[in-house]
Amino acid sequence: MADQKTSPVLNIENIVGDILGTIEREREREIVSRRFGLYDRKETLEQIGELLGITRERVRQLEKAVVTRLKATAEKDLPNITDVQKTFIEQLKKMGGVARVQDLGATLTTDNSRTDQARVSFLAQLSPKLVVIDENDHFYQSVGLADLHNEKALRDQVGKVIEAIKKIGEPTTIDKVAEAVGDKDQKHVEALASTSKQLASLNNRWGLIKWPMVNPKNIRDKIYVILKENGKHMHFNEIAGAIKDSEFKRKDVTTQAIHNELIKDGRFVLIGRGIYALREWGYKKGTVADIISDVLKKANEPLHRDEIVKRVLKSRYVKETTILLNLQGKPQFKRVAKATYSLAE
Numbered sequence: 001m002a003d004q005k006t007s008p009v010l011n012i013e014n015i016v017g018d019i020l021g022t023i024e025r026e027r028e029r030e031i032v033s034r035r036f037g038l039y040d041r042k043e044t045l046e047q048i049g050e051l052l053g054i055t056r057e058r059v060r061q062l063e064k065a066v067v068t069r070l071k072a073t074a075e076k077d078l079p080n081i082t083d084v085q086k087t088f089i090e091q092l093k094k095m096g097g098v099a100r101v102q103d104l105g106a107t108l109t110t111d112n113s114r115t116d117q118a119r120v121s122f123l124a125q126l127s128p129k130l131v132v133i134d135e136n137d138h139f140y141q142s143v144g145l146a147d148l149h150n151e152k153a154l155r156d157q158v159g160k161v162i163e164a165i166k167k168i169g170e171p172t173t174i175d176k177v178a179e180a181v182g183d184k185d186q187k188h189v190e191a192l193a194s195t196s197k198q199l200a201s202l203n204n205r206w207g208l209i210k211w212p213m214v215n216p217k218n219i220r221d222k223i224y225v226i227l228k229e230n231g232k233h234m235h236f237n238e239i240a241g242a243i244k245d246s247e248f249k250r251k252d253v254t255t256q257a258i259h260n261e262l263i264k265d266g267r268f269v270l271i272g273r274g275i276y277a278l279r280e281w282g283y284k285k286g287t288v289a290d291i292i293s294d295v296l297k298k299a300n301e302p303l304h305r306d307e308i309v310k311r312v313l314k315s316r317y318v319k320e321t322t323i324l325l326n327l328q329g330k331p332q333f334k335r336v337a338k339a340t341y342s343l344a345e
Contacts, residue, residue, distance in 0.1 A: 002114060006198070009243065009306055010080075010083070010084060010087055010108060012108065012109055012119045012123070013115060013119065015079070015080045015081075015084060015123065016038055016119045016122060016123065017081065018079040018122075019070065019078055019079060019080075019081070019126070019336075020032065020033060020038070022070075022077065022078065022079070023066060023070075026246050027052060027062070027067045028062055030048075030051075030052065031052070031059055031062050031063050031066065032063060032066050032067070034047075034051075035048065035059075035063050036118050036119075036121065036122045037114065037118035038115070038118055038119055038122060039115065039158045040115070041114070042118065042269060044056075044070050044090045045057075045059045045060055046161065057275065065124065067126075070080070070126050071125070071126055071128070071162075074126050074128055074193075076298060078126065080086070080339065081126060081127065084123050084127065085106070085127040085128070085129055085130065087123060088120075088123070088130060088143065089129060089130070089145060090255050091104060091108065092104070092106050092130075092143065092144065092145050093145070093200055094107075095107075095187075095191055096185070096187040096188045096189075096190060096191025096192075097144060097148045097149075097185075097187075097188050097191055098142055098143065098144035098145070098148070098154060098188075098191045098192060098195060099119055099142060099143060099144075099150075099191060099194070099195075100140045100141065100142050100194055100195055101117050101121045101124070101140070101142060101143060102140070102141075103194070104120055104124075104143055105117040105120045108120060108200035110338070117141075120143075122144070123214050125144040129145070129146050129147065130143055130146055131143070131144045131145070131146045131149065131150055131154060132144075132151075132156060133155065133195065135150060137197065138196065138197055138198060139155070139158070139195055139196060139197060140194075140195055140196075141147040142154075142343060151288050154192075154195075157181075157190045157192050158193070158195055160181050161177060161181055161189060161192050161196070161199070161263055162196060162199060162208075164177050164181045164200050165177060165180075165193075165199065165206060165207060165208060166179065166208065169178060170203075170207065170211075170213075170214045171205040171206065171207035171211060171214050172205055173202075173204060173205055173213070174186050174189055174190045174193070174206060175207070175229065177189055177193070183221050183276060190206075193206055197209065199214075200214040200215040201214055202215070202216075202225070202247060202248075203229065203247065203344050205217070212224055212225065213225055213228060219253055219257060219258060219261045220261045220264075220265045220267070222243050222246070222248055222251075222253075223239055223243070223258060223261060223268065224267055224268075224278070225246075225248075225264060226239050226242045226243060226246070227268070227276070227277070227278050228278065230242070232277070232286060233271055233272070233275050233276060233277040233317055234275065234276065235274050235275050235278060236255065236258055236259045236262055236274050236275075237274070239262070239276070240253075240254075240255040240258045240259055243258065255342055259274075262276050266279065266285075267279055267280070269283040269284065270316030271283055271315065271316050271317045271318075272316060273318075275317045277317075279317070280316070284315065284316055285327075288312065288316055288318060288322055288326045289326045289330050289332065290325060291312050291315055291316055292308060292312055292323065292326055292327060292330075292333065293310055293333075293343065295312060296308070296333070296341070296342060296343045297312045297343065302336045302337065302340045302341060302342040302344070303340065303341065303342075304339055304340050305324065305327060305339045305340070305341060306339070308323065308327060308341060309323050309324070327341055331344060332344050
């Protein structure tokens with residue numbers, strides 16, 4: 001979603017510093033700074049309590065009181081918060097009305113470091129016209145436009161997107177998802193989807209995080225995606241090249257590693273010299289002789305060699321001479337007439 005990169009228009013660090021400067025008590029400044037991770041990593045209530053010599057509950061109370069006070073005076077007394085809010089709103093409108101903090105930070109800061117993202121989140125929480133979803137098991141930390149949805153409505157809308165994708169049952173394009181949820185604004189639907197930890201996207205298709213086609217977790221899954229996308233058999237060297245050229249997060253795998261996984265995973269079938277296809281396309285494991293045997297068993301009658309070759313080539317990518325050599329040289333086949341074969345008794 002972070003494709004709206006622009007030059008930073010706000011000095012986020014200075015603005016955060018000015019806002020912290022409005023907090024009179026040093027202890028309260030310390031709590032807010034450490035809890036939000038405004039200058040270093042975020043710290044827990046316990047860690048801050050131990051540092052300041054107070055209980056975790058007291059840290060929580062002070063944090064809540066300070067943030068509530070800052071919000072109450074935001075547009076009137078906080079330095080630059082009006083400009084901050086205006087800039088955030090402009091960016092969010094371009095991004096579909098809601099965005100992960102990580103993606104929003106990419107449009108507003110040079111480095112988009114964790115500290116930058118923490119500052120963006122902090123400023124968003126102080127902006128009355130914005131709504132913030134804190135990170136948990138189901139959501140990434142996200143910011144949305146309050147005039148589009150409050151926090152509950154935003155969560156509910158994301159839930160509808162998830163249910164629509166579940167009902168579709170396979171990775172699909174965002175326009176199909178938007179149609180399923182009854183929202184004509186595809187960008188908004190995609191923005192909602194991007195905030196959920198239950199969803200993922202790959203090659204412009206969205207699906208559940210557990211689906212390999214949108215979230216391949218290992219080499220085998222990546223091979224599966226490549227073959228599925230290609231729609232036909234590939235040599236393992238071709239698969240290796242496709243993985244290197246893909247959008248996968250980790251694609252620095254060796255050709256040998258890819259070949260090893262192709263051999264071990266039952267989803268893949270060797271159908272020629274170094275050539276693999278998906279089992280779900282109707283291919284079976286086995287030698288050329290095994291395939292000839294299957295052809296003759298299904299026919300339940302002798303077949304001319306040309307017909308045998310034709311049928312074997314539907315499931316094996318080999319030379320015709322390889323099929324003929326197996327037919328003529330293996331004891332499980334016998335010639336019963338001119339160029340006509342059946343299974344031996």
